[in-house]
Each structure stands twice: as C-alpha cells, then as structure tokens.
Amino acid sequence: MNDSKIKNIVILGGGTAGWMAAxxxxxxxxxxxxxxxxxxxxxxxxxxxxxxxxxxxxxFFDSLDIEESEWMPACNATYKNGISFVDWSTVAGYESYFHPFPTSLDFATFGFLYKYSTLRRQGLDLLAHPNRFSLLANLTEKRLAPLPAESFPFHFQYGYHFDSVLIGKFLRERAKEKGVNHIEATVESVEQHDNGDIKSLKLNTGEELSADFFVDCSGFAQF
Ligand SMILES: Cc1cc2nc3c(=O)[nH]c(=O)nc-3n(C[C@H](O)[C@H](O)[C@H](O)COP(=O)(O)OP(=O)(O)OC[C@H]3O[C@@H](n4cnc5c(N)ncnc54)[C@H](O)[C@@H]3O)c2cc1C
Incomplete structure (x- = not known):
C-alpha cells in the first residue's frame, strides 16, 4: 500500500464486517x-x-489491544472450547463428538488417539473416542473455562459465544471514539474512473463520497 497516495478509505457497510475492518x-x-x-x-x-x-x-481483539474484560461483558460473551456434534455417528459409545480448538498439549495426546484407533480397527476392544484425548473436550465436560495459570506450559486457543448485535455496537462505538467517521446514508450509485477504478459513491443525501480506497462490506444487499 502506497501511503503517499492513500489518504482516505471509505468502507461501505456498518455490519460486523464493516466495523471490524474500520x-x-x-x-x-x-x-x-x-x-x-x-x-x-x-x-x-x-x-x-x-x-x-x-x-x-x-x-482480532488482541490485535486491537482490547481486553476480554472490556468487550466480553459488553457483548454478553463467554468462552467457546469447540463445537459439539451430537448424534453424528450410530456407533455405540461414539454418538457424540466434541470438535475442540486444538491446544499444543493435544499434539502429545493425539498420537495416542491415533494408536488407540489403529488398534481398535485391528479388533482390540479399546475406547478410542477422540474426546478422551483432547484437553478442551475434557475441560468442557467439566464446565471449565480455557484459562490456565500463567505457569501452564502449553499454548491454548479458544473462541467465544456472544451476542453479535452487541459486538457490532461495541465495535462501532470503539471505532467512532478512535476517530473513524460515520455517515448514515444509502449509496445509490458508484462512479468510476476511466480505468474502471472506483472514484466515488453517490449518496441519497446528494453528497458524493470520494476516496483513494474503497472496501465493500455491504453484505448481501444489492444496490
Ligand atoms: C442464521 C445465521 C447464523 C449465523 N451464525 C454465525 C456464527 O455463529 N458465527 C459467525 O461468525 N457468523 C455467523 N453468521 C454469519 C454472520 O451473521 C454474517 O456473516 C455477518 O453478520 C455479515 O455481516 P456483514 O457486515 O458482512 O453484512 P451485513 O450485516 O448485511 O451488513 C451490511 C451493511 O451494509 C450496509 N449497506 C448495504 N447496502 C448499502 C447501500 N446501498 N448503502 C449504504 N449502506 C449499505 C447495510 O446498511 C449494513 O450496514 C450467521 C448467519 C446466519 C444467517
């Protein structure tokens, strides 16, 4: 990106994508x-x-230096260790499966999962359910959050559950506080340069919004 040329960026759309980009x-x-x-x-x-x-x-939030203690309560968020697949199999004992977000500890235990599964396929009566070998599947079974002590030597990753409308509002207010401009208007048409690049957006207020770079976050809407 050439910073001597680009001085204005216009993002079309104020949904999750637009405010994240902003x-x-x-x-x-x-x-x-x-x-x-x-x-x-x-x-x-x-x-x-x-x-x-x-x-x-x-x-995303870490890259913006936004602490969990700031955004999680504002967005009714909680921790997500993975995804449950209920009744995904008809094999007795394997009906449900918890797909974890892997931790670095799993790289050690998944080797045993592989061995147990191989032996089971060869006819040994071993319980080779993946949930037994995953740290986050075990934490979830015990209703525990993925927040280890600082001294815990393995890398963790996890997601969140949240209210997406509240996340949108949180990101909008945050962006505006930091200095992002916000225009409420409908884009009616797009003006182009001779080479096809976008020159400006014509708004229903009569205003014409020009920029050096445009980001389309207009979702599924057609205009
Ligand atoms: C049932 C369902 C469940 C989902 N579950 C998840 C989930 O668990 N996790 C997940 O990450 N995602 C999930 N998604 C997807 C997620 O909801 C969408 O990807 C996301 O909300 C899309 O956001 P967006 O900003 O791209 O678009 P939108 O929310 O559609 O925002 C579009 C924006 O563009 C603006 N706009 C459009 N046209 C114009 C115009 N002509 N002029 C001016 N402004 C304009 C609108 O005003 C709006 O602000 C789910 C989606 C559905 C349908």
Whole structure:
C-alpha cells in the first residue's frame, strides 16, 4: 500500500464486517494520517445474527489491544472450547463428538488417539473416542473455562459465544471514539474512473463520497 497516495478509505457497510475492518484499518494506518469513513444505510439493516466464533476472534481483539474484560461483558460473551456434534455417528459409545480448538498439549495426546484407533480397527476392544484425548473436550465436560495459570506450559486457543448485535455496537462505538467517521446514508450509485477504478459513491443525501480506497462490506444487499 502506497501511503503517499492513500489518504482516505471509505468502507461501505456498518455490519460486523464493516466495523471490524474500520477498527483494523484505523489502528494499522492512523499514524500515516489515513482517514477511515464508514457509510451505512439507515434503511438497509444488518444481518446481525450468529453467536459463535473460532479462535480468530481472539486474534482480532488482541490485535486491537482490547481486553476480554472490556468487550466480553459488553457483548454478553463467554468462552467457546469447540463445537459439539451430537448424534453424528450410530456407533455405540461414539454418538457424540466434541470438535475442540486444538491446544499444543493435544499434539502429545493425539498420537495416542491415533494408536488407540489403529488398534481398535485391528479388533482390540479399546475406547478410542477422540474426546478422551483432547484437553478442551475434557475441560468442557467439566464446565471449565480455557484459562490456565500463567505457569501452564502449553499454548491454548479458544473462541467465544456472544451476542453479535452487541459486538457490532461495541465495535462501532470503539471505532467512532478512535476517530473513524460515520455517515448514515444509502449509496445509490458508484462512479468510476476511466480505468474502471472506483472514484466515488453517490449518496441519497446528494453528497458524493470520494476516496483513494474503497472496501465493500455491504453484505448481501444489492444496490
Ligand atoms: C442464521 C445465521 C447464523 C449465523 N451464525 C454465525 C456464527 O455463529 N458465527 C459467525 O461468525 N457468523 C455467523 N453468521 C454469519 C454472520 O451473521 C454474517 O456473516 C455477518 O453478520 C455479515 O455481516 P456483514 O457486515 O458482512 O453484512 P451485513 O450485516 O448485511 O451488513 C451490511 C451493511 O451494509 C450496509 N449497506 C448495504 N447496502 C448499502 C447501500 N446501498 N448503502 C449504504 N449502506 C449499505 C447495510 O446498511 C449494513 O450496514 C450467521 C448467519 C446466519 C444467517
């Protein structure tokens, strides 16, 4: 990205994607004086559903230096160790399976899972259920959060369950506090340069919003 050319970024859409992008781009490039603007339509709603994440959401909040103690209570969030697949198999004793987010400890225990499974396939009567070999599956069975003591020598990763509407609001307020512009208007058409690059967005307020770089976070809406 050429910081001498790009001074204004416009993000179309104020759903989860738009406000995540706004927070990330502002944090990454504010020191270059790059201004980020989010334009969202008051007439086209957000999807705003979904309740669970993978560990990448932790990477996202960590990259913004937002503590769990700040965003989790604001978004009714709790920890997610993995995903339960209930009745995924008809084999007795294996009907349910907990798909964990792997920890570094699992790399040691999964070797035994492989051995147990191989022996079971060869006819030995061994319990080779994957849940027995995963740390997070065991924590979940005991209703424990994936928060070890600092001295715990293995790397953990986990996701979250949350209220996605509250996450959207939290990210919007955070971005605005940090200096991201927010325009409530509907984009009616897109103006292009001769080479096809986007020049500006025409709003239903009559305003024309130009920028050096555009990010399309308009979701499934057609315009
Ligand atoms: C049933 C269901 C369950 C789901 N579960 C999960 C889950 O557990 N975990 C997960 O991560 N994801 C989940 N998802 C997916 C997740 O909800 C969506 O990916 C996400 O909400 C999409 O956000 P978005 O910002 O891309 O789009 P949207 O929320 O649609 O936002 C679009 C934005 O663009 C704006 N816009 C559009 N057109 C214009 C225009 N012409 N002018 C101005 N503004 C405009 C709108 O105003 C809005 O602000 C689920 C989805 C569904 C349907």
């Amino acid at each position: 927070n990330l781009l502002h944090k990454k490039w504010q020191h270059l004086g790059i201004q980020v603007t989010v334009v969202e339509s008051p007439d086209i709603g957000i999807i705003g559903v979904g309740e669970g994440s993978t560990p990448l959401l932790k990477v």
